[in-house]
Amino acid sequence: MATASVSGPTKVLIPRMSDHALVVAGVMRGTGIDARVLPTPDDESMAIGRSLCRGRECLPCFLCTGDILKKCREPDFDVEDHLFFMPRGPGPCRFGQYSVLQKQILAEEGFPNANLFSPTTEDSYALFGDDPLTLRKRAWQAIVTTDLITKATNEHRPYEMVPGSADDTHRMCIDRLVEAAEQGAGPHFVEAMAWCARRFESLDVERSKPRPLILVIGEIYLMLNETANLRIVRAVEATGGEVLQGTFMDWLHFVDWRRIDLGLRFRDYADVIKATLSDHYQRRWQKKLLRPIRSLFRHPPDSSVPDAVRHLVPYYEPVLGTEAVLTMARTLATYHHGLAGVINVLPFSCMPGTIVAAMAPKLRQQMDGIPWLDLSFDGQGETNVNTRLEAFMHQALQFQRRVVEPALQRA
């Protein structure tokens, strides 16, 4: 079974974790790679994943495995002609083992020649093709632009006067980003962001009654995938809130920060230089892509990862790593942006998510006792989410009146 790099154009299939996959696939096509996005994971993906995994894996593993197998079982699908894109990570987390397990399952299910490509956090997700560096740079731009459009949508949808108009704008903008990606990214993305800013500016919104601002943060797949998180952003909006969501780009900044931190500790200076260069490139393009759309945002941009991690140091040792560090650090760093509640989303039995849940009482003390909800998903159609969410949103509204509004008036 082929597992690693490919050279030259090939057919690549990307699991649809979120809209980022659509724009990244556009970037790949723009560099001559025939890339497509798998359909949104559904109940069938979940059923296949559950039936084939060993039972101790996390929810994202079930969905990704189910998506891959569903595709392989299509009657006309040429397994050997395709490459499934399945990022992984090192360390104690099970994420690093997904692709190992998937290769085993594919072989057992009669697809020993299926190809998986697994870029890893250890190399900041280096990519493939004739020019992997260009592809990596453009993929970064795709992730930033998609994050910014998602943020703009989340800031507009709760206040839209015409139901559905923010989602329509979002879809138009994602299509426009895909077009820019296929044209070669870079300046095309900058133009596309200006175009998207005009679309959002023309939306009719009513903001006279601000809603409690709820941070939805946690495990990246669950945070961004609507099937896995049972459309939690919309559920919060339906109960009267506005969502500030963690971003994909924050995770990639965190990956670089971690490489630099570990490189310094273990004197791997070559890796420190590589990660620092990657970080500089990312920041430069992030600024360029934000500029055309910046005036749309009412909430400040995220601080840098090192700054966010400084907030966490008194309570938790950041060198322990995993997504738990980023989730807790970002939550503390964002609190003074006017948060009225925090929802920590985690797959059932997720190790980093469980650490965050265990640390929640300590973190809440530093945030005036902010309402906090840990939502654990196991993919079995959770039944009590709405009841818990309603109670949580009631607390968030009280917190908004008691703490957030007086603080904003004093500022």
Ligand code: SF4
């Ligand atoms: S972060 Fe959680 S859900 Fe993701 S692989 Fe690790 S344990 Fe599983």
